[in-house]
Amino acid sequence: MNQVTPDHPHWLSDSDLRLVNILQDSPRAPWASVARVLGASAPTARRRWRSITDEGAAWIASYPGFTWGLLCAIVEVRCRPGSVDEVAASLRRSPRIVTVTGLTGDRDLVLTVLTRNMTEFRRLLQNELGRGTDIIGVRSSIVSRMFSEGSRWRALGAPGGARGLDTTEAQLGNEEPISLAQWRAVLPVLERNGRASAAELATALGSSDGHARRVVNRLLRNGWIQQRVDLSLEQNHWPHALALWMVVPAARLEDTAASIAKLSMTRLCAGLAGGTSNLYVIVWLRDLPEAASIEAQLVRSLDVRVTDRAILLHYYKRVGHLFDDNRAHEGFVSWLLPEELEPAAPGSLS
DSSP, X not given: OOOOOOSSSBOOOHHHHHHHHHHHHOTTOOHHHHHHHHTSOHHHHHHHHHHHHHTTSEEEEEEEOSTTOOEEEEEEEEXXXXXXXXXXXXXXXXXXXXXXXXXXXXXXEEEEEEESSHHHHHHHIIIIXXXXXXXXXXXXXXXXXXXXXXXXXXXXSSTTOSTTOOOHHHHOOOOOOOBHHHHHHHHHHHHHOTTOOHHHHHHHHTSOHHHHHHHHHHHHHTTSEEEEEEEOTTBSSOOEEEEEEEEOOGGGHHHHHHHHHTSTTEEEEEEEESSSOSEEEEEEESSTTHHHHHHHHHHHHSXXXXXXXXXXXXXXXXXXXXXXXXXOEEEEOOSSOGGGGSOOOSOBOO
């Protein structure tokens, strides 16, 4: 019998998805706790996760949370013919441009931008996008509300579905103030490795392991740092993604977005302000024909009008993580600017 070669480089089994799903509920959960829910030993769970990450099928992304007033925007970029890869290679080095996506349709790239405030966003538009000779068009919208994003998506079921998981790592912690310096010390460590050890974090903080655990626990619990488990689109379950720009009556926006956010295939659902659409949605697809059926389902069941749609071609950068032409992981860029990686002046986040 001839052996059938999988169409996708990363072939995730049902047990792999269960492991991913458990870690999605608590990316830093102790391996002993993960193993109990998975029904395996801790070394087995750890080895399997290492294998999945070494293959590039999944990884943990860490990024600044929205709880302390950051501004998020969606920026569409049009490039001169033949220059898309070059433009993307330049833009993805920018710390505040957290995601760079190549899409079909009228725009060549869609950027997710995360800045401290409107002034910083305006300067980014002018200095990093406005002066690019190969950029011939830019259109931006502000995210007025993030109804759902990658940290809420689950491979199996809904958030919190991994019953019996000990999430103590992400819930405990004293109430001593967390400083801006501590946040700046912890973020790049977790960006590099979402499951960084207490010893690594303690080194960055210049503290004991126990104190480092308490600091990280509180940063995660209060949403100052967000974590999620991302899957490569080179896997066998959801190899494609569809982006939809929608117009929803303002009075129905919140209810409509909440309904879309609950759908199992929804990866992103963001309310927009200052553009031609007021809702931006990304859904994952099991195959390309599913794009039309999902759009039809949304239009039939909800009061929405789709103004444009696109299929994702390539992630040049995804929540800080960089990818080459073959979609292989090749490093990351911290959200922090170079000068912010220096020791911060005293200041409290709480």
